[in-house]
Amino acid sequence: MIEQQMLGAGLGAVIGAVLALTGAGGGILAVPLLVFGLGLSMVEAAPIGLLAVGLAALVGAVLGLRQGLVRYRAALFIAVIGIACAPFGLMLAHRLPNTPLALVFAGVLVYACLRIWRKAARELRGESPCGEREIMPCVLNPLQGRLRWTLPCARALAFTGMLSGLLSGLLGVGGGFVIIPALNRYTNLNMKSIVATSLAVIALVSTGSVVSASVAGVMHWWVGAPFAVGAVLGLLLARPLASKLAGPRLQQLFAVVGCGAAVLLAAKALLG
Incomplete structure (x- = not known):
């Protein structure tokens, strides 16, 4: 057991380093690493991966708060809805067999990695990492420096919280690959503020999911x-x-590694 715990700590250090170097979204590799490195099932690996990602996100969120980058009202709003939806994802995870659960995770991992690749490609072309913005129901009030809360804004952020919470409970992912694109599409925040706010949401939703898994x-x-x-x-x-x-x-290297992990995870699930 001591050897497995030491191996677990080493694998956790790898995930922490990936998070530091790639930012929010890097923690999605935690579950495949636990499945292959420690031989856990998807249901066993999901809450453990979420615990690690949540703690790492908390560190980033605290640093973001100190720098004034976190939109804490929006983060709390998204997180409260996410925490309420996470138990439903956890319940669904325990009703699904391991094979379809692994295949769903592999699909989500490929989607997340493709988004990361496209964002990196935009940066290499000298374009804004935020991409084109057309729909922005949540915009900053230039006088107050705060988001204007309207019904379309609340609806968009509520849907973001619901989806991130369900995926958190179901797959053990922080949801940065959902929250960051949503804030990018629905708000006019800059990328640093988007990432910091996303980390705050991930930390809060992960805490709720870990508590649900413990209970x-x-x-x-x-x-x-x-x-x-x-x-x-x-x-x-x-x-x-x-x-x-x-x-x-x-x-882009992370995206390639992530897609490779998704293929291996799907193959393991299908071939046993």
Whole structure:
């Protein structure tokens, strides 16, 4: 058991380093790493991966708050809805067999990686990483510097929270690949504020999902605790290197690795 815990801590450190270098969304590799590295099932790996991603996101969210980048009202609104929806995702995860659950996760992983690739490609072409913005029901009030809360804005953010919460409970993913594109599409925030706000939502929703998993008795803390500690340490150690190593090419490398992990996960599920 000690060897497995040490291996779990090492794998967590890898995820923390990936998060530091690639930003929000990098934690989606936590579940495949737990499945292949520790031989866990999807249902067992999901809450453990979420614990690690949530703690790492919390570190980033606190730093974002100190820099005044987090839109905390929007983050709380999205997170409250996400926390309310997460138990439904967890319930669904326990009703689905491992094979379809793994295939769904593989599909989500490919989707997330394709979005990361396209964002990196835009940066390499010298374009804005935010891309074209056409629908923005949530815009900043130039006088107050706060988002204008309208019914379309609340509806868009509520849907974002619902989807991120369901995926959090179902697959054990933080939901950055959902939240970041949604904030990019529905708001006129800059990318730094979008990422910081997304990290705050991920930290809050992950906490709710981990609590739900613990109450349901499906959280394996003897693996989850060292994995999460390793993730935070990996994040803190790799963070100083982020300014030197991070960039669109690294994002594209992560996207390729993620797609490869999705193929392996799908093959493992189908071939046993």
